Amino acid sequence: MFKAIQAEDTRRARNIQKLILKSFAARLLAVRQVSQLNTGKKTAGIDGVKSLNFKQRFALAERLGDFHT
Template sequence: MTHTTYSDDWEHSDWKKFQKTVFRLQRRIFKAVRVGDKAKARRLQKLIFTSHAARMLAIRQVTQLNTGKKTAGIDGKKSLTFKERFKLEKALRKHTKDWKHQGLR
């Protein structure tokens, strides 16, 4: 892929669809907790955690929308290229199996 293709892919991602997907999962978690179905809430949390839509929205939030996006991180970088954003999504996808979440209260 060329640099232009990465930027086109990023800009043409269906952000509205991603938001709708994540919101729907969040609403289902809320309803499960409200009725006391902790097992279902936990399954839905795992689903949202492994969701491609949630990862893409999280990366977009941190790299584009946050006010601290121009502040250098611990690695000294101020922003990520489009290619680096996709590499980050791939790395997050790879390591979601290793992640240990905190239990519900």
């Protein structure tokens, strides 16, 4: 994506962006970032849950795939 943007190839950059948004691996990384790497990971959310185990993180990533962008 970086190379496409540097080459000012907006069509290719947009296509790569769409692929990333649909990628399950990208969703897993996003869930990991929020649940394990962020500084507020120990702060309870609106549901009162402070941390997620592996199965909960995986289920969350799968649920994120149900939303259409």
